[in-house]
Amino acid sequence: MSLLFYSILKYKTNIGSHPLNFTVSFTSNALPDTEPGSPLVGILGTGDFSRSLARRLVASGHQVVVGSRNPKRSAALFPDEAEVWLEAASQADIVFVALFPEHYSSLVELKQVLGGRVLVDVSNGLCLNQDGPSNAEQLADMFPESHVVKGFNTISAWALQSGPRDGSRQVFLCSDSSVAKASVSQLCRRMGFIPIDMGPLSASLEIENMPLYLFPSWKLPVLLSFALFIFFYLYNFIRDVLHPYVTSGKSAFYKMPIELVNVTLPCVALVMLTLVYVPGLCAAFLQLWWGTKYKRFPDFLDKWLIQRKQFGLCSFLCAALHMIYSLCLPMRKSARFTMLNQAFKQVKNGIEDSWVSEDVWRMELYVSVGIMAIGLLSLLAVTSLPSVANTVNWREFSFIQSSLGHCALFMATLHTCLFGWTRAFDAKQYHFYLPPTFLLVVIPPVSVLIFRSLLFLPCVALKLRKIRRGWEKTRHIRFTLHSPSRRPLVEEFSPRSYPHL
Amino acid sequence: MSLLFYSILKYKTNIGSHPLNFTVSFTSNALPDTEPGSPLVGILGTGDFSRSLARRLVASGHQVVVGSRNPKRSAALFPDEAEVWLEAASQADIVFVALFPEHYSSLVELKQVLGGRVLVDVSNGLCLNQDGPSNAEQLADMFPESHVVKGFNTISAWALQSGPRDGSRQVFLCSDSSVAKASVSQLCRRMGFIPIDMGPLSASLEIENMPLYLFPSWKLPVLLSFALFIFFYLYNFIRDVLHPYVTSGKSAFYKMPIELVNVTLPCVALVMLTLVYVPGLCAAFLQLWWGTKYKRFPDFLDKWLIQRKQFGLCSFLCAALHMIYSLCLPMRKSARFTMLNQAFKQVKNGIEDSWVSEDVWRMELYVSVGIMAIGLLSLLAVTSLPSVANTVNWREFSFIQSSLGHCALFMATLHTCLFGWTRAFDAKQYHFYLPPTFLLVVIPPVSVLIFRSLLFLPCVALKLRKIRRGWEKTRHIRFTLHSPSRRPLVEEFSPRSYPHL
């Protein structure tokens, strides 16, 4: 039979010492001289992933045989190709199928050989697939005699090469054969990964979707921030630009790019920051109301509790931008011209000293408080970096996220109040009868702070603590648990993720 | 006997595929059908931790039986409850006791059943407990026939669920039975954690205190920063606010929120930054003096060497705030009024050009140098993030922390000197005969830089290097070692933690 165009690639453990190169051999190589204790693993396909996988397997002391699919898929050469597959498949008990799903069909010839072997499906979908069947299930249908295990699709080729230094080391496995799953799990461990059992093959759809989610936990906070931004922007536009234009014909449209944005951002920041601490309050009061901690929170509250970190970071982003915008104000030509014209007026009117002590004090105060607020928020943001969060213990984490967090909320509220000063009671501030924004946004945080302080009342605090230590008002028992975290990016109910409770 | 109100909860390895739910069964279930190679683990208690632990155990291929304590602790039902415990306990060799210590007593009925089994105490204290006995020791007193192992208390329920992606993976174990310890260690490894042997059960007190420490390594640097801040703030208050008020009745109290803070922060920053490099110098000179590196440093020096990172970050925080405060200066109403009044004066006096070249140069220079200093400090701060520090090798780490660090110190000092300019020699600067602060704070860094440069003299540098390579002046030997790190948060003596040496 013609042996043109096909190759068996064998990796020896000396892979490290000189670059690998695939040789297009014209004769089928002999079996690799397997050392004792270095099991043989087969890989079908020679893409980037296959190559990184091969390298990692060898680096963790395995022997690898790679069957290279002949890129040119002509009928004439098909037998040879099958031959290649055969070579690669017939030698190993665990065979990685590193092909694009659309090419699985090119393996049908191997039904017999692959029978009884463990096939690992590492493929990913192109887009979220909610209805199924998953690639792994399709593979299982093709090879009913083989034991199909889904896994490794969440590991990037890069993570495979660089090994465990690159953080995400969990490999989610599922299969209908617990024996196959066990052997692949062991392989995982040898490669330095942590196998996570996700149950039967029916879970493969979920596993294939994992790498396709786009910041699921960020969707709500980001959308909400945008909505708030647009609302407050329009609100301010009407008050600060439209009003003077309509009433006195003064054109203040130049304020749109910077000044309007700069009065809008803090509103968004403050509201978002408030929303970080609302769910914690709800949870506390619910537990007090129920008189037990063993009752599950309503879903929306759970989701909210889990996304507080994202809410907080959105708030921080807005606050930081607000800071930068404010710092830019004096730099602008407009500020310069205003100043010059004022100087001109002052000279014309012969005012020697235009100093207004109240204005000065107001600004000095709200600026300094604002800086403290942004300082505290930065601390919170830094400690929510994964690598930093991992170095603090439970008490430290809750101290920062809860105590310092409420401090920051208080500072931000104070900053807004000082900015408002007495102007809330000045009729001239109510353009078109619209109250100034600082008045609107200061209400939620103030109420949160009030309710929060209620929890510090001895009687309330004591009862809440008893409940959290397992005490129950009623003798009625309910056990509830949440489904185990399938999506690594979304946190789950756990004491650690509820520092503010 | 009445079988009301009790439940046995069994997790199968298909946990991943559908949400867990606790069924309150009225009959004792059969034993779980243990697969080969999936050992059975018992858990007493059904709190958050217990549920996360169960999930993790199952995910790493174990079978779990959970004994649910009946929340209503009425004498009438007690036998049933004991029955539950029995169920859960009698099936597993390793039994996790996930109860609050105050409920240990509810297990006394199980003395016989638990005899000879391994009890893992995962409890935490409520507050630092220095005198003991630890919860684990109390448990051991209750069950003299069982082998009590302390551990897992430093692992949060959240870390248990999310698995090794969440950084801190060390599980500190201690027990008087090395066999029990070994079997729990193996369990740890299977769950993807790293067991750390802390010795006999007497170490359990220390282990229970671990999650209760509140930034032990930050206490000194933070307190010191505060002390310095208060001192310099008062000092500046007297010079810049009180002095003009007393002498010429000018009220400059509006300076207190921003301007005073802004002249105080850089002082704190510079002193703290200097304190980062003092211990390294001391260590070097001590080693030169002793003529050996095998002699232990005095305790205070060790502590200091270990806390340099915290000193540096405090300094960075102050410097960053100083930057923000400075950038806020021109934005303030006060700056605006001053400017307008000056304009008025200038026009009144008919001065066409008020340009003062020296002032301009002075400011341009110290501002630009200051920016470079803060830039370098930011680099240092970023590289001290755990995840970044882990990606650099030993030479890169010392290059950044030592070379760039001294660069930053030099820049900051230059920034201060340029700010001072010739005013140190201007009598008018000495309000109440108090020297200006820039004069006070510039002395320590300058002397540090001078001593540091001494270490670069060939003769000194060569000798120091010889010593660091193990050479010793005297034939007198002393071997000393430090107690092994019990508290993971506090670094310990090690070349890596002494980059500046």
Next chain:
Amino acid sequence: MSLLFYSILKYKTNIGSHPLNFTVSFTSNALPDTEPGSPLVGILGTGDFSRSLARRLVASGHQVVVGSRNPKRSAALFPDEAEVWLEAASQADIVFVALFPEHYSSLVELKQVLGGRVLVDVSNGLCLNQDGPSNAEQLADMFPESHVVKGFNTISAWALQSGPRDGSRQVFLCSDSSVAKASVSQLCRRMGFIPIDMGPLSASLEIENMPLYLFPSWKLPVLLSFALFIFFYLYNFIRDVLHPYVTSGKSAFYKMPIELVNVTLPCVALVMLTLVYVPGLCAAFLQLWWGTKYKRFPDFLDKWLIQRKQFGLCSFLCAALHMIYSLCLPMRKSARFTMLNQAFKQVKNGIEDSWVSEDVWRMELYVSVGIMAIGLLSLLAVTSLPSVANTVNWREFSFIQSSLGHCALFMATLHTCLFGWTRAFDAKQYHFYLPPTFLLVVIPPVSVLIFRSLLFLPCVALKLRKIRRGWEKTRHIRFTLHSPSRRPLVEEFSPRSYPHL
């Protein structure tokens, strides 16, 4: 024989419970009472590394015997010393040689004892050594009967103590005896490290060089940034300082520390940011041209693709500095004087309103766009932190790095164009016939954005995607692979490291 001055140090597993201390014993201790399942490991040398290693070994359940080299190397005492070595070496199969290479000679006496045992060389070089022989090879020459394994030199004493929480956990091993390598690999795993097989002992030179590299992947980007900075600085110096001085004798040298730097930095930032997206384009067009993805890119392109992250971070650093410098502008005395003089002029000329609408709009626009650009760049910078990058999946990573990245590039370009406004067509801007810098630096990003948009044309996009799914134009096959990553700091070809493709 004299037994003066030597010591055998034995660690028991109770190491955790009380501080270690080396006792200088005058009689050789008995063998440690080895527990079952706790293998014995020997360490020769008592430096920092040796002590940390001992602690770690014990913490992971081994017994350790340390042979302490007598610091005073006098001929008279040598026999004793050999005796010590003997004690330590004769008891363990695996012996760590934790000496400085210059002291290897002091082991020659042990040739017989060490014969057949595994010697682990943990030494590091003092400086990069490209020619060899490596320390490990020298050791192997000294002890031809022993099996020398190179490894652990990349692990700092600190990482050994603090264990796997500290990221870099890969231990690179190489040896000519695969059996020795296997046993050391197993030891690694027990200690919580990940052994990486690097092949035969000839790889030891490379392994010894690993900790000595100084930011290899940063060299090119940093140097390039500096070169660009110097070029643009001089260019601006001629246009903005020299030109007015030569033509109208106006001295603007005070601009050199801040204003010149501030117009130079954005040029560097924009060019560097452009260079991040050029290689991705080249790769895409090459693949389209070749009609296959199985052809290797030219080396320079691979290197470039790998260093995009560094290019991006350099660009971000410059952009951030540019922001700070700009914010400092209004603070300066020079700005203040200019303002006052302008006020004087305005009053003198009796201009009531000096407002120039166009200038105002121009500045408002380019400032706000600039802030958005820096905001996006900060997001990119944060997500390139290792710990953050590890928490995002493949789609999220490419969304941020590619989509948001191009957004940032577009914003930065727009910022420059708006800054330029119509001045590009103003003859007066061409001092010495030199075009303004914003004109020079805007060309590359614009062309990159145009070419990039070409890739979005359906026909092109479709073909490119087919190619990336494995389709090939020709039947000609070429398999190429890159040498496996030896240097952990440098990324390697892999889908993950090519998000922009």
